[in-house]
Amino acid sequence: MSAEPMPHADRGDPVHGQDPAEPxxxxxxxxxxxxxxxxxxxxxxxxxxxxxxxxxxxxxxxxxxxxxxxxxxxxxxxxxxxxxxxxxxxxxxxxxxxxxxxxxxxxxxxxxxxxAQSTDALQPGTRQSLGTQTMPLYESSVLVQAFWSLPERWQEVLWLVEVEDLKPAAVSRLMELNPNAVSSLLVRAREGFRQAYLQLHVAEAASPACRSVSGRLGKFARHGLPATTELKIRRHLAGCPGCSAALAELTGIESSMSRAPIRTRKYGPRSGRSLRSP
The missing domain is CATH 1.10.1740.10 (RNA polymerase sigma factor, region 2, helix turn helix motif)
Incomplete structure (x- = not known):
């Protein structure tokens, strides 16, 4: 199947169906x-x-x-x-x-x-083998992976607010939402980003019982699970040293989030724009 040619970017294209000056x-x-x-x-x-x-x-x-x-x-x-x-x-x-x-x-x-090696090749499972000089690179990779794992709308609002540093009124116009909806979306996106960032620090568990818990530890650490699910995880943690140790590590990471911002990108030689740690 041959690739279809892109349409020309011409303001006179009939797709607009309106004067380009209309608001x-x-x-x-x-x-x-x-x-x-x-x-x-x-x-x-x-x-x-x-x-x-x-x-x-x-x-x-x-x-x-x-x-x-x-x-x-x-x-x-x-x-x-x-x-x-x-x-x-x-x-x-x-x-x-x-x-x-x-x-x-x-x-x-x-x-x-x-x-030969790229940041895309860095996976959470390789964390223990990384030297101290490589750790900042690893953390940058985790931040980017966490961002890309989010729903499109969460990515968009985080990008506009955290990276492009736009005011709420500008974000509202770009996203075609009212300011209250933008604020609500931003709160959910930031929390989802924190949970995803933490979850990427959890290695996949070996046993099925532990996998069902370890796959939710990011949300659990942020109190983002229903009460019944949280209770089940607490019961599992009480008798599982491995999952308890993983949660303890996440707790330490979470406590350092606000104290140690992590630079993931530099947009231009004079720009300090970046996606900071959650």
Whole structure:
């Protein structure tokens, strides 16, 4: 099956159905649905809306600045092909696009440096074998994995608030939500990020009984489970030294979260923007 060509980003495209100066653009989620349903011309509007931030992230992530334009074009093409095949984003376009750009940039950077090992290869199970010099790299990888594991809307609100440092009013407009809804979504996203970050520090247990507990320790440590489930886990912990030790480790990590922010990315040589530890 040959790849379908992307539509041209032309403001005169009939997909807009309105004067481009009108204040009520079609929401991203509606454009996504149109592309996934076969109305591929709708992708032109998504390209126009997000090419600026895509270029910014590509320039920040690429070691070779001359690669930035190619990264943007390739990323849009990859996302477009995914969408016409019924894959890719379903609600939030920008987080998916930017994640694609970052992955492509990191792959190019690794190839250019000739490095066989990458941060993507770091898994929680390798934590005990890492030296002290590698630990910051490991923690950065865990933060990124935790972020990517979140639902699209949680990724979007965290990105806009924590990385782009936008004001609530701007986030409300971009996400097409009222300020109260943005605040509520941000609270849930931050808590989900904390739980995911903790969970990635838990090694997979050997026994089935322990796996059912260890897979929920991140939420348990943050009191994010129903009372009945929490009671079952407490009973298991009372008789399981292994799971108790894993929980004790998470408790120590949680207590250090607010005291030791971890830098995961640097957006440009003079920028201190990053996704901080939960």
């Amino acid at each position: 009520d653009p079609v929401p991203d989620r509606q454009l996504i649905a149109m592309v996934r349903a076969g109305e591929t011309a709708a992708f032109a509007e998504l390209f126009i809306r997000h090419r600026a931030v895509a270029g910014f992230v590509a320039r920040a992530e690429a070691d070779n600045q001359s690669d930035a334009a190619d990264l943007v074009g390739e990323a849009f093409a990859v996302v477009f092909q995914a969408m016409v095949q019924g894959k890719g984003p379903t609600e939030s376009f920008k987080p998916y696009l930017l994640t694609t750009i970052r992955r492509m940039a990191h792959r190019r950077n690794r190839q250019a440096r000739g490095q």
